[in-house]
Amino acid sequence: MKDLPEKMRVVELDGFGTPDVLTEAKRPLVHPAAGEVLIRVIATGVNGPDLVQRRGHYPPPKGASDLLGLEVSGQVAATAPDVTAWQPGDMVCALTNGGGYAEYVAVDAGHCLPIPAGVSPIDAAGLPETFFTVWSNVFLDHAIPENGNFLVHGGSGGIGSTAIQLGRAIGLNVFTTVADDEAAAFARALGAARTILYETEDFVPVCREAGGMDIILDIIGGDYVARNIKAARHDARIVQLAFNAGSRVDIDLMPMMLKRISYTGSTLRSRSDGFKARVAQSLRERVWPLFEAGALRSVTHTVLPLADAAEAHRMMESASHQGKILLTP
Template sequence: MRVIEIDGGSGPAEALRLSERPDPQAEDGEIRIRVRAAGVNRPDLIQRAGGYPPPPGASDIMGLEVAGEVDQVGPGVTRWRTGDRVCALLGGGGYAEYAVVDARHALPIPDGLDFIQAAALPETVFTVFANVFEAGGLKAGETLLIHGATSGIGVTAIQMAKAAGAHVVATSRGAAKATAALALGADVGLDASAGDLTEAIKAAGGADVILDMVGAAYAEANLNALKAGGRWVVIATLSGALAQVDLMRIMMKQATLTGSTLRRRSADEKARLSAAVEQTVWPWVASGAVRPPVEGTFPLAETKLAHLRLEAGEHVGKIVLTVSSGSG
């Protein structure tokens, strides 16, 4: 099968190489997917640069989410049959023509979605559900503050929060992105590069839950934004990981500061999360309430261009690789 390998260097032009490897085989409890599309995510960029190695036992090939058809069913798998249309969360291996995954981490592609749309779902939907709804405990009527709101995670968080009946305040850099966040359903769109962000968030009413992908640079603004009993959930640190936080104010606000990663969770925990996502979020996807926009698509052989596009930071929504023939 054709795959994308990391072959030295850190930039896309010198680090990414189209290569060939033997087709993987589905073992006990696994399925093999003929990959039609694969999502491109920021952790892929970090892995390419050497900063996010795959967990033990996972493929060293990049790619955390795919969509395609079940091509092979391993022993002990009863839910899936050859030819089923699925999307799946992976620990790695998505940038390839075939991917093997724990059968419990796959979900059926809802009617009306093509493979490209479906490949844009697993990594972001699982991440938002685990962090905003489980760790953050977002409820209907509460306010979710999203930093980086036009990223793949951000656009999904907007749609999922609105589907759950929450109020959304979205920050992003530039007036055009703030407008795009509003078009995606946010109630308030703030340009983080214009004026005092802390005051703008305060004027928007503050937040019950904060989904933070920026990190250190926004720490003070986040602490100011939190309402009493608020939950601040960190999932990335694009501006740096070291921040000074007034713990007394955390105490006085009875606030919670937490964070997590998805990739290194156990197979059983991912299976539990998959079942919860299917029960809660998949009806929203099927109804069209959650349908993250795809910014652009690139053939597998042009993965370097997909990485350059993501690194540029001008995208709104997801970037997806097309793999094999057909897209839906």
């Protein structure tokens, strides 16, 4: 590949454990396989699965890079011969299967999207992982109740801030749990109709007073599993995306049956390339225009150098951020 370096800077894992296992290194430049593009990374997003993989509990799929980093923005540097949708020089953001903590990453061409109107190339790095995840789990192929109630747990994080905006843009009444008044103000600015301070207020009676929730998006787990069922109305749908408080619970499932609740969950990384490409196409057609219309915006908490990946992970674990944490090589 002409005019490209032989080696690239990366941040890799020196074992598993605390953020201190994240170390700088140099590796041979990756090359795009069939159907892939090579992206010169401008920025990469830090996400919850990165932390879990760093701890040794989320191994990459077979054939994927062992480097962390599930989303990037940047410029197409090269393409495989069979790729026609993108050309060198195109600016894109992309969902990766790993490898984002680097100067270059090879990505399935079908998982790339143009940078939305009004979003900077750096901020665009914080869009793919959460928008692919929330859109595919909550909205794609699902009937959305008109003027329905949507509860989003963790409204100030990456998943939460994305879910609040999408819910509001689709026409849902968005409720969200947050840690403090500052996070509540942040969530309301994104479109939340009701914020619930989870340390001092029980979300279950709040939701019941509103008639119950039609859709609940949860990243907490633990005792929230049973409480979500109490907060849901009949024929509701509960979507589980993470278990920050634990996945093992003792629960009476009879209320779920009596309310006809659908309980589902998934991890995006394990889905097929074809499915992810379909999500990308749906986002491009139905969601990306909402940025140009002003109904959606990127939400970046801070941007750090790639060399400070350990600090980014510590910040992520403290849950003190509002929006996305990004790294720039």
